[in-house]
Structures are given as C-alpha cells and as structure tokens.
Amino acid sequence: xxxxxxxxxxxxxxxxxxxxxxxxxxxxxxxxxxxxxxxxxxxxxxxxxxxxxxxxxxxxxxxxxxxxxxxxxxxxxxxxxxxxxxxxxxxxxxxxxxxxxxxxxxxxxxxxxxx
Amino acid sequence: xxxxxxxxxxxxxxxxxxxxxxxxxxxxxxxxxxxxxxxxxxxxxxxxxxxxxxxxxxxxxxxxxxxxxxxxxxxxxxxxxxxxxxxxxxxxxxxxxxxxxxxxxxxxxxxxxxxxx
Numbered sequence: 001x002x003x004x005x006x007x008x009x010x011x012x013x014x015x016x017x018x019x020x021x022x023x024x025x026x027x028x029x030x031x032x033x034x035x036x037x038x039x040x041x042x043x044x045x046x047x048x049x050x051x052x053x054x055x056x057x058x059x060x061x062x063x064x065x066x067x068x069x070x071x072x073x074x075x076x077x078x079x080x081x082x083x084x085x086x087x088x089x090x091x092x093x094x095x096x097x098x099x100x101x102x103x104x105x106x107x108x109x110x111x112x113x114x115x
Numbered sequence: 116x117x118x119x120x121x122x123x124x125x126x127x128x129x130x131x132x133x134x135x136x137x138x139x140x141x142x143x144x145x146x147x148x149x150x151x152x153x154x155x156x157x158x159x160x161x162x163x164x165x166x167x168x169x170x171x172x173x174x175x176x177x178x179x180x181x182x183x184x185x186x187x188x189x190x191x192x193x194x195x196x197x198x199x200x201x202x203x204x205x206x207x208x209x210x211x212x213x214x215x216x217x218x219x220x221x222x223x224x225x226x227x228x229x230x231x232x
Contacts, residue, residue: 035220043206045159045223091158095221101149101172103221105158 002027004094006106013082014114020067021077021109023092031097034068034075039108040088048090051075053097079111087113117143119211121224128199129232136194136227138165138209144189145211149221150182153206165192199231 003026013019025034036048051059051068058066063083067076079086092106118141128134138148146167151159163184164172171184181203183195196203206228210221 037223043153043208043226043228045208045210047220050220101147101161101164103149103161105160107158108156 002029002032002094002096002102002104004092004104004106006090006092006109008109009107010110010112012112012114013079015082015084017082018078018080019082019111021079021090021092021111023075023077023106025073025075025092025094025104027073027094027096029096029098033095033097034066035093035095036064036066036075036077037091037093037105038086038088039091045091049077082113084113084115087111117141117211117214117222119209119222119224121207121209121227123227124225125228125230127230127232130200131198133195133197134199134229136196136207136209136229138192138194138211138224140190140211140214140222143211143214145192145214146189147212148186148192149210150184150192150194151208151210153208153226155206159208162194167192196229199229201231204229204231 005024032053034051038046049061063080065078089108091108094104096102120139122137148165150162162177165184165186167186186192208226210223213220
C-alpha cells in the first residue's frame with residue numbers, strides 16, 4: 001500500500017522568507033498524482049499545487065513550487081516570499097492514477113509565519 | 116472551481132442518537148464522493164467511497180452499520196452516524212472528484228464538526 005510521510009510536524013518561517021516542506025512517499029506504481037493541500041484554521045482544504053508523475057518538469061503556481069524527485073520518491077513544497085496568510089496545516093497527498101478512490105494523505109506540517 | 120458544500124457545519128448530539136451529514140456538489144454532478152474523518156491535529160483518513168446508485172465502499176476497519184452512506188442523487192451524498200458515542204466526535208469532510216476529464220483533483224467540502232455528549 002502507498003504511504004505518505006511528512007517528517008516535519010511543525011515549521012516556522014519569517015514573513016517574506018522562503019520555506020521548504022518535505023514529503024516522501026512509497027509506491028510501486030509508475031504513474032500517479034501528487035498534491036499539496038493547505039488547511040487553514042477554517043478547516044477548508046485548498047489545493048495548492050499538483051504534480052503528475054510522468055511529467056519531469058516541476059510544477060509551479062505563483063509563489064509555490066515543488067521539487068519532485070521521482071527516483072527518490074520525494075515531493076517537497078517551496079513557498080517563496082512567505083505571507084501571513086500562508087500560515088496553515090499543509091498536507092502532502094498521493095493519488096493513484098489507476099484507482100480514483102485511493103488518495104493518501106501525510107500527517108501534515110503546521111506552518112507558522114512570523115511577522 | 117467546483118464547489119462542494121456540507122451541512123451542518125457543526126452539530127452536537129447526545130450519546131445514542133443518530134445524526135445525518137449532507138454533502139452536496141453545487142455546480143457539478145458527482146457519481147462518486149468520498150468521506151473522510153479527521154481527528155484533532157491529525158490527517159484525513161478515508162472512511163468510505165459513496166457511489167451514486169450503488170452501495171458505498173468502506174475502508175477496512177470502518178463499521179458499515181454505524182456509518183451509513185447514501186448517495187441519493189448525482190449531487191447529494193449523506194453520512195449518518197448511528198447510535199453516536201463520544202468517540203465518534205470528530206471532524207468529517209467530504210470530497211468529490213473533479214468534474215473535468217482529467218479527474219486528478221478532489222474538491223473538498225468545508226467539513227462538519229460532530230460533538231457527541
């Protein structure tokens with residue numbers, strides 16, 4: 001079974017600085033999707049960025065970018081120019097391309113942004 | 116993007132009673148919806164997959180008779196917690212797959228906080 005590991009329960013960053021959140025996963029599949037979701041205090045899950053495993057190019061969405069290392073099964077999220085509104089729980093997630101039902105979440109990383 | 120709503124956002128019920136949570140896709144049809152449970156400061160755990168027109172698929176360890184799921188229409192799935200107990204207190208989140216052809220994303224509802232006293 002696929003597993004997703006986030007080894008950083010908490011991270012802190014100064015406003016306007018850059019922070020990287022780590023995520024590793026384990027799978028025997030060759031094609032899949034990876035996601036980073038943000039869960040602010042409202043508890044609404046918000047998609048931050050997605051990566052398709054067959055694409056070598058790292059996904060980028062404005063201040064958010066990923067470092068996808070398929071061989072190492074690593075999928076880190078970099079937040080540049082951190083803003084106070086970025087403070088939230090961040091979940092890394094894996095979804096099989098072959099099974100729409102199989103979405104696995106990591107334990108989450110709580111990000112604090114200091115003014 | 117697509118919107119998923121949940122009702123109620125918060126509910127308090129007494130031990131032994133049942134409570135129903137609704138999940139609606141507001142601007143798209145969803146033949147499949149997912150129900151997650153999230154304990155405080157923990158991750159989302161998939162409980163079951165709701166299928167329109169057929170029985171739900173439950174994850175291992177989830178009691179089917181306790182967590183009744185009904186996918187009544189292409190826009191509505193309900194989760195009924197029967198004979199609720201304090202240990203059922205949790206945050207319940209539903210989601211639906213993207214209506215686009217790629218189907219690689221899930222849209223999440225805002226969640227329902229259940230407190231059983």
